[in-house]
Amino acid sequence: MAPYKAQRHGAIVQVNFDPWPGAHGAEFGHLPDNITVLEGDSVILRCKIDEEVTHKAWLNRSNILFTGTDKWSLDKRVSLVNSNSSDFSIQIDKVQVADEGPYTCTFQANNMPRIAYVYLIVQVPARIVNISRDVSVNEGENVNLFCLAVGRPEPTVTWKDQKYGLVSDGEFLDITEIKRQQGEDYECITNNGVAPPDTRKVKVTVNYPPMITDVKNMPAQLGKTAILRCEAMAVPTASFEWYRDDRRPVENDNTLRIKNEKTRSLLLFTNVTDKHFGNYTCFASNRLGASNASMLLFQRLMPTLPLPLCLLTLVLAIPRPGAVYGRGIAVHAGMSVGVWLALFMCLLLKV
Structure with a gap:
């Protein structure tokens, strides 16, 4: 048998193969050539003839498809492409997995049987059917x-x-x-x-369950704004509640607002007063559990003058006895009212 040739033309795979010269029925046991086609494509099986033929037929396993130009198959997908002195070809459209198997071209020439056959392999792309x-x-x-x-x-x-x-x-x-x-x-x-x-x-x-990850004590100044943050990672998303140090729930008012986001809750102070200072507890929960954390809002004091620097300023403010200042005014020993005032302010700043 001459080697077959497989050529793809659009959706058609064309296969050519030649009969075996001098072949006879006993040679059906010869291993067939394999022809591969994708499921859903069309394939042409072409049987080339180079001598005078009296009878010819195509078979699929033991089923007769064509004898000459007479169609024996009831499958509408199978058709005769050529039937002449040099070519005897059939076509299978929309190839299915069930079409896989051996196909045989046989004809009678010079009172001798001629046989050629091929094994059609149908490939199916991998696909997920259940997940x-x-x-x-x-x-x-x-x-x-x-x-x-x-x-x-x-x-x-x-x-x-x-x-x-x-x-x-x-x-x-x-x-x-x-x-x-x-x-x-x-x-x-x-x-x-x-x-x-x-x-x-x-x-x-x-x-x-929730796990609180971001907790910080925050300083604040009277009359200014301040924020306490509570971040909690959880699935499902946590719900948040805030409590004061005496376990009273924190509620929105004109100086305080609670803002809940996807993974965190913010306590927003728009105008800090003395009543706002204290300990706050954030409580995060979902159906699997809960977590809480406390943080302090405390008053930020203005920076004071360090005591050594304060005393140095005071010493420099004490006039030296007999020193003469502008317009010839002499300063007598002892501390003036201004010096006493400077000392009082120095001590007051350190209280």
């Missing part, structure tokens, strides 16, 4: 995902995550005692080299 739904679990639980795929040849299946890449080979992905950091999209990829890989994702949500 786990998005799942929500509590931290510490086990997670079992599956991804089922079909294709010809048999496809491979791999799981990947967005952080580390390859997670597992095979249709099943098992995560033991899942951590909150593992909550993300997991991608199933199946491939058999026939077409681009088929991919789908499963979203895994890991639930955990």
Whole structure:
């Protein structure tokens, strides 16, 4: 048998093969050539004839498709392309997996049977046919995902995550005692080299109780603005409450406002007064648990003059006995009223 030639023209794969000279029925046991076509494509099986023929036929296994120009097959997808002295060809449209198998071209020439046959292989691109739904679990639980795929040849299946890449080979992905950091999209990829890989994702949500992460004591000045912040990471998202040191709930008023955001709560003071100073407790909770943290809003004092510098200023302010200042005025020994006043202010600033 001469080697076949496979050529793709759009959606048509054309196959040429020659009969075996001097072949006879016993030679049906010869291994056939393999012709590969994608599911859904069309294929032409072409049988070249180089001598006078009296009878000819195409068969699929033991089923007769054509005898000469007479169609025996009831399949509308199978048609006769050429039937002349040099070419006897059939076409199969929209090839299906069931079409896979041996095809035989046989004819009678010079009272001798001539036979040529080929094995048609139908390839199917890998595709995912069933996959786990998005799942929500509590931290510490086990997670079992599956991804089922079909294709010809048999496809491979791999799981990947967005952080580390390859997670597992095979249709099943098992995560033991899942951590909150593992909550993300997991991608199933199946491939058999026939077409681009088929991919789908499963979203895994890991639930955990709130954990407050940002707590700071804040200084504030009277009449100014101030902010206390409470940040908490949690799934589901935490709800927030604020309490004063005597466990009274904090409520909005014209000088105080609570602003809740997705992962944090802000206590906004628009005009700080003495009544605002004190200890505040942030309480964050969801259905899995709660967390709390306390922070202090305290008064910021204005900076004072250090005592050594204050005393140095006072010493410089004491006039030397007998010193003469402007207009010839002499200063007598002892401290003036101004010096006493400077000493009083120095001590007062240190109180």
